[in-house]
Amino acid sequence: MQADYVIIGAGSAGCALANRLTEDPTIRVVLIEAGGRDWNPLIHIPVGYMKLLDHKQLTWGFKAEADPGTNGRAIAYPRGRVLGGSSSINGLIYIRSQPEDYDYWAQLGNxxxxxxxxxxxxxxxxxxTGDAAGIHGTERNLTTSPMTEQPEACRAIIRxxxxxxxxxxxxxxxxxxxxGASIGWCQQSRGGRRRASAAATYxxxxKRRPNLRVVTNALVHRVVFDGKRAVGVEFSRxxxxxxxxxxxxxxxxxGAIGSPHLLQLSGIGGPEVLQKAGIAVRHPLPGVGRNFQDHYIARMSCYVRNLETLNERVRGLGFANEVVRYFVQxxxxxxxxxxxxxxxxxVLPESATPDVQCVFAPASYKPGLIRKLDDRPGITGGP
Structure with a gap:
């Protein structure tokens, strides 16, 4: 198999690259994905994300190391293993951040x-897809939308x-x-009733372009080199x-885990790490696989009175009504x-701008259970 460009990973970046590169009909592209097709209906129903974050077939099943700060628990670290990657399993939140964050990157020399x-x-x-605004684009691939409704529980939080x-x-x-400090409604990577994953939008x-080939259920083992030049990919299907x-x-x-891992398997990384794993050093690069950071969230839940939450709406006739609303409206x-x-x-007095984001949902989980909604009305929030 031959191509001009070989893309490893059909996640957010890989799907966008496959789309843009194949705009030129003379360029041949092969896109390789370890997971399968995005045929599971839970992927496309937005609230289905609750069933996807630890899905045995659609994620890699990663867990963070147990830590005293998490009471010795190994917290699940969801990464998508399917067309669309993590954009097919995430919580659909679309927030760009504040302008100063990007300006700070530039001030660091970027x-x-x-x-x-x-x-x-x-x-x-x-x-x-919302009201016209100069800050938003309207003509390209990634479909973004305002919330379809604004529940009273969240209105109370905003007040x-x-x-x-x-x-x-x-x-x-x-x-x-x-x-300064502010609050507002989240926006979503959603088009109408369906998730707008990278696979769906890009x-x-x-997919029918003759110069694009998508290979699924293919696990890449290493990048093949000719001297210092990458000339191919070895994979198993x-x-x-x-x-x-x-x-x-x-x-x-x-992805943030898969890319450095693959570089190390290909002999690119810290020599001591590679030698310990029995991998020949092709190019010493100590930073590979180090300095990983994540936006950890510590959610807190509380019960509420005189407010309707999702906890009640997902049961019995209420849930049947929600299913009808979804498919009809x-x-x-x-x-x-x-x-x-x-x-x-x-939070920090020395910060010039907001430094923490808190997110809120009109639902709460049962104590000690993962993604099982409580029987009593509740809300959840956390930094």
Whole structure:
């Protein structure tokens, strides 16, 4: 098998790259994905994410190391193993962050990463379905949407935040420079009633291009080199071991865990790490697989009175009504993601801008159980 470009990983980056590269009909692209097709209906129903985060077939099943700070628990670290990658299993929240975060990157020496630099690319990627706004794009692939409804429980949270001094922002992706603590409704990577994964928005529209080949259920073992040049990929697709040769480039887009892992398997990384694993050092690069950071969230739940929450709406006739609303109107709790509203606040006195994001949902889980909604009305929030 041969191509001009071989892309490893059909996640958010891989699907977008496959779409853009094959716009030129003379360029041949092979996109390799370890998982299968995105045929599971839970992927496409937004609220289905609750059943996907620890799905045995659609995720890699990673867990963080047990830590005293988590009471000795090994917390699940969901990473998608399916077309679309983690964009097919995540909570659908679409928030870009505040402008100052990008400006700080640029101040560190990363030219081209300031807010004014990246905003055109955000707009260029987006197909916003809400009210017209200059901050949003409307003509490209990634479909984004406002919430289909604003539950009273979340309205109460927003009112309480305003009483504490937070400013209500009607568009959390349109924060002005210098904005202080604020709260607003989340936006979603959703089009109508369906999840807008990278596979649905970038890959599916171009899947019939003759210069694109998508290979699923194929586990890449290593990048093949000719001297210092990457010239191909070795993979297994049970029970066959195969190889794809790249005339131009091998693009590694296997995610925050998969990409450094694959580089190490290919002999690129810290020599001591590779030698310990019995891997010949092809190129010493100590930073590979180090300095990993994640936006850990510590959720807190509480019971509420005189407010309707999702806990009651997912049972009996109430749930039957929600199913009908979803298929007839494309609205209701079946379109909800992981959180419905979000606050940006400043915790550290020395911070010039908000430094923590808190997200809220009109639901709560049973104590000690993973993603099992409580029998009593409750809400959840956390930084």
């Amino acid at each position: 030219r081209g990463w300031g807010w004014d630099d990246v905003l055109p690319f955000f707009k260029r990627a987006e197909r916003w 309480a935040a305003q009483e504490l001094g937070l400013e209500y922002q009607p568009d959390v992706n349109n924060l002005p420079h210098g904005a 890959l599916r529209p171009v 049970q029970p066959v071991v195969g190889r794809v040769d790249a005339a131009r480039e091998v693009i590694v887009s296997a 494309g609205k209701g709790i079946m379109t909800f993601g992981a959180s419905l509203c979000a606050a940006s606040i400043k």
